[in-house]
Amino acid sequence: MTSYLIYSAVSSTRSSSDKNLCHCQTCTLERQQVNKTSCNRLMNQLIRPKFVFLVAGWLAVAFLAYQVSFAEAPKQHWDPYEILGISEGATLPEIKKVYKKLSLIYHPDKAQPGTEKESEEQFIQISKAYQVLTDEDVRKNYEQYGHPDGKQTYSVGVALPKKLVESGSSSWVLAFYACIFGFGLPFYTARWWYNSRRHTKDKILNASMRVFVKELKEDTDFKALLNILAGAHEFKENLSVQANEQEALKAIDNVIVDELEHRFGERFERAVSPKDRHKARSLLYAYFLRIDINKACPSHAKTLLREQQYIVERSIHLLQGLLQIAIVKQWLSVTSCIMEMQQELLQAIYPGESSVKQLPHVTTSLLRRYYRSKKKHIHSAKQVLSLSESERKNFLEGLSNEQSLDVVEVANRIPQLTVSKAVLKVVGDKIVTPGAIVTLVLKLRNGNATIKENEDEADDEDENDDQEELLDEGGKAKSNDKNGTLPFAHAPYYPGEKKPYWWIFLGDPKVNRILYAPKKVTDVTEEQTVQISFPGPPKPGTYTFSIYVKSDTYVGTDIMHDIKLRIHDKADLPPEEEVDDSISDPEEDSIAGQMKLMREQGLAGALAGGNAQNKAAKPADDDSDSDSSDDE
Numbered sequence: 018m019t020s021y022l023i024y025s026a027v028s029s030t031r032s033s034s035d036k037n038l039c040h041c042q043t044c045t046l047e048r049q050q051v052n053k054t055s056c057n058r059l060m061n062q063l064i065r066p067k068f069v070f071l072v073a074g075w076l077a078v079a080f081l082a083y084q085v086s087f088a089e090a091p092k093q094h095w096d097p098y099e100i101l102g103i104s105e106g107a108t109l110p111e112i113k114k115v116y117k118k119l120s121l122i123y124h125p126d127k128a129q130p131g132t133e134k135e136s137e138e139q140f141i142q143i144s145k146a147y148q149v150l151t152d153e154d155v156r157k158n159y160e161q162y163g164h165p166d167g168k169q170t171y172s173v174g175v176a177l178p179k180k181l182v183e184s185g186s187s188s189w190v191l192a193f194y195a196c197i198f199g200f201g202l203p204f205y206t207a208r209w210w211y212n213s214r215r216h217t218k219d220k221i222l223n224a225s226m227r228v229f230v231k232e233l234k235e236d237t238d239f240k241a242l243l244n245i246l247a248g249a250h251e252f253k254e255n256l257s258v259q260a261n262e263q264e265a266l267k268a269i270d271n272v273i274v275d276e277l278e279h280r281f282g283e284r285f286e287r288a289v290s291p292k293d294r295h296k297a298r299s300l301l302y303a304y305f306l307r308i309d310i311n312k313a314c315p316s317h318a319k320t321l322l323r324e325q326q327y328i329v330e331r332s333i334h335l336l337q338g339l340l341q342i343a344i345v346k347q348w349l350s351v352t353s354c355i356m357e358m359q360q361e362l363l364q365a366i367y368p369g370e371s372s373v374k375q376l377p378h379v380t381t382s383l384l385r386r387y388y389r390s391k392k393k394h395i396h397s398a399k400q401v402l403s404l405s406e407s408e409r410k411n412f413l414e415g416l417s418n419e420q421s422l423d424v425v426e427v428a429n430r431i432p433q434l435t436v437s438k439a440v441l442k443v444v445g446d447k448i449v450t451p452g453a454i455v456t457l458v459l460k461l462r463n464g465n466a467t468i469k470e471n472e473d474e475a476d477d478e479d480e481n482d483d484q485e486e487l488l489d490e491g492g493k494a495k496s497n498d499k500n501g502t503l504p505f506a507h508a509p510y511y512p513g514e515k516k517p518y519w520w521i522f523l524g525d526p527k528v529n530r531i532l533y534a535p536k537k538v539t540d541v542t543e544e545q546t547v548q549i550s551f552p553g554p555p556k557p558g559t560y561t562f563s564i565y566v567k568s569d570t571y572v573g574t575d576i577m578h579d580i581k582l583r584i585h586d587k588a589d590l591p592p593e594e595e596v597d598d599s600i601s602d603p604e605e606d607s608i609a610g611q612m613k614l615m616r617e618q619g620l621a622g623a624l625a626g627g628n629a630q631n632k633a634a635k636p637a638d639d640d641s642d643s644d645s646s647d648d649e
Contacts (some may be wrong), residue, residue, distance in 0.1 A: 018071050038429065038514065041326050041423040043377035047509040065438035097159070105160075109151065116147045118144030221338045224250040235348050235529070239368045242339070242354055247298035249335050256324055258296050265314035265321065269299050272313050276306045280381070281369055300325040301332070304510070305367040326512045332362055333511075347531045349524040353567065356520055360572045365510035371396045372573025376427050377509065378413075378420045387412050397573045398428040427507045431571050432517065433543060437462045439564060441582045443553075448585040455553040455582065457523060459564060461538070461545050501542045506570040517570035521547055524563050532562065557584045 027381050030435045038044070098105050101115050121127060123143060128136035130540040149165045162168045215222055225248075249499040258266070270287050277283040285302070303310060304325055311318045336359050343351040361368060373379055373395050388394060395401060395412060401424065404412060415419045443453045506515045518539035523532040533551040554560055559581060566576035 018067070019075075022071070035528065037502070039427065039505060039507040039509075041377045041427050041507065041509075042420060043423070043509040044507060094163070097149045100142050100146040101150070107150075112147065112150050116143065119143050186415055217338070217484045219334075219337060219341075222250045226342075229342055230326060233339060233342055233351065235346075235351060236352050237354065239354060239358065242351075242358060243301055244294065244298060245339070246332055246335060246358075247294040247301060249331070250299040251331055251335070252328060253293050255297055256329065258293070262296075262317055262321075266296060266299050268314045269303050269308065269310065269321075272308050273299065273306060274304045276308065280306075281367070285552040296324070297328055300328050304329055304365055305361060307365050307510070329362060329510075330512055333359060336362075336436065344531065344534050349526060349529045349531050352522075352531060352535070353565070354566045356569065357572075357575075359569055360567075362513060363506065363508045363511045363570050364572050366572050372571075373397055373401060375431075375507070375572055376401065377507075379424065383413075383415065386414075398431050399433055401425075401428050407508060429645055430504065430507055430540065431574065432463050432568075433574060434461050434463055434519065434566055434568075434576060436460070436566070436576060436578050437544070439578060439580050441580060444562075446590070448589055449553055449582060450587045450590060451553065451554045451555050451584055454550055457533075457549040457551070457564070457580075459521065459547045459549070459566075460635050461541050461547065461566065463543055465540050467543065501540065503540050503542055508570065515570055517568060520567045520569065521549070522565050522566070523549060523551065525560075526563055527561075535565075535567075553582070554584050557586045559583045 020432040038048075050546060098107070101112065101119065103111060103115055108113075120140070120143065123136045123140040125133055125137045125140060155165050160163050210310070215224075217223060228248050228250070229245060232241075232248070234241070237245070270285070274285045274287075277285050300321065302308075303313075310321050310325070314321065336355055340352065340355045343355055357368070360366075364372075366372065366374055371384060371394070372383070373384070376398055384395065391444055393413070395404075401409065401412070409425075410421070413424060416424070436459060438458075440458045440524055441455055442458070443449050444456055448454070449455060503517055506517045508515050516539065518537050519541070520535040521538055524530065525532060533549050536547065536549060538545060560583075561579055561581050564576070564578045565579055566578075568574045
């Protein structure tokens with residue numbers, strides 16, 4: 018447990034000092050704010066039962082080491098032969114001779130001045146050893162049982178300090194063990210089992226998944242999706258609405274109403290059902306609209322900000338559960354809406370706002386001022402980079418040089434993926450027939466690129482060239498990707514660090530269906546080739562599908578690329594080449610060849626050898642024929 022805690026601490030320190038972090042002013046200030054609240058998190062960790070148990074365990078180990086340091090070394094086994102310095106097979110005269118010799122040395126009367134005590138102890142041991150070895154019965158007991166008095170008894174006890182065992186404290190010790198093993202262990206096991214049964218394998222409450230399955234519909238939009246998300250039981254169990262918070266939530270709702278009406282012309286429904294969703298829903302709206310809770314309700318700002326942070330962190334995880342349901346039901350629009358909500362959560366952008374607001378220091382007032390002066394909208398980070406130096410200065414008027422550099426740096430940090438090639442083919446065939454397994458090979462490039470794909474099958478030669486370029490002989494995508502590692506995402510409003518990735522899937526917007534479950538791709542720094550296989554349509558014709566490349570982190574960087582697939586009739590397939598399926602004769606040196614010779618020419622012919630037998634086969638037949646004719 019200690020090793021795990023140390024590893025976690027080192028990992029968190031290493032990630033926070035990573036050079037790939039976004040160091041713009043907004044992210045730096047937000048990171049400092051998170052570090053201020055980390056002290057409270059540390060205190061919460063210190064009072065957790067796991068940490069208390071760990072400290073108590075190390076204290077027990079330290080106390081044990083202290084006790085062991087004062088323990089006496091165990092006494093060595095008493096051996097009369099070793100004391101007298103003789104072997105175990107010594108005879109009685111040899112024993113007496115050695116005893117007399119040692120007595121003259123260690124007898125107290127013969128001892129040197131100052132060594133009387135040591136000599137007396139040694140003489141006692143010598144005398145005891147002599148008595149054991151000269152008495153036949155005692156010597157037999159020692160040799161059989163290892164003790165002069167014969168077989169010894171022994172006792173088994175608990176390794177506890179004597180004070181706990183001998184001073185009448187045994188009842189307390191037994192009560193302690195009863196609490197640990199009789200109540201503590203079953204309680205912990207039952208709690209673990211109960212929690213594991215309450216959650217899915219993705220650590221989402223089963224009750225929340227039931228709410229998601231019940232309320233998620235094929236036509237669910239952002240507002241309905243946010244209401245479903247606010248109804249998760251994680252929020253119901255961990256966010257209790259206090260009586261004194263009602264006024265604070267009403268103040269936040271008033272700000273939300275004003276923001277939605279003035280900026281988007283939308284209405285906000287204050288009353289939600291059930292009521293336990295109110296708090297989570299209001300704090301989510303405030304997060305998307307970037308409402309300053311400190312100004313809206315300063316008296317409860319600290320608590321509400323902490324709870325809002327928990328809601329945002331947990332919502333990213335809960336969206337994966339909603340996404341699983343939408344993918345299983347193959348709902349294209351809902352799947353896209355959930356993926357876009359994750360982008361908007363990470364960047365704190367309300368749907369319909371310009372994605373350029375995910376850049377630092379770019380506010381609604383800055384965009385309005387630029388529009389009034391230039392009558393021109395800036396919607397994305399890509400547009401900011403495409404501006405000339407003078408236009409960019411005009412757009413960022415009012416910002417300091419450092420802030421302007423932050424805007425450009427983050428705009429360059431946002432990956433801009435493009436589809437450089439897209440091919441739909443059946444591996445091994447020049448045309449696609451009904452029901453065949455179609456392979457989509459998609460080449461992604463981080464940056465601008467010219468799109469090339471098989472929109473029209475009039476140019477079959479180009480398609481075949483694309484297939485040869487993107488697929489190897491086994492029909493798999495060639496691994497010629499040039500990739501490194503992408504830096505952490507710029508997400509100043511999200512309480513944590515995020516590594517960006519993309520969902521890639523194939524869908525048909527005309528019927529609102531997903532044809533293939535989304536595939537995750539990450540670290541597209543230069544180029545990356547993605548391969549997706551799926552069953553083709555069951556009938557001949559020309560079909561138009563859409564390739565979706567959706568980011569999980571950045572708003573306004575998604576790709577929807579249409580691609581056509583022509584399904585030919587099976588009669589259009591070229592005739593198959595005739596294959597000679599006859600079995601060739603086995604080699605004569607092999608076992609099968611020898612068996613063939615035995616069947617045709619007998620055992621002697623097989624043993625004689627293949628080549629010689631072949632040469633002699635015809636004359637032998639002639640001789641046999643002539644002999645038979647003579648006999649006739």
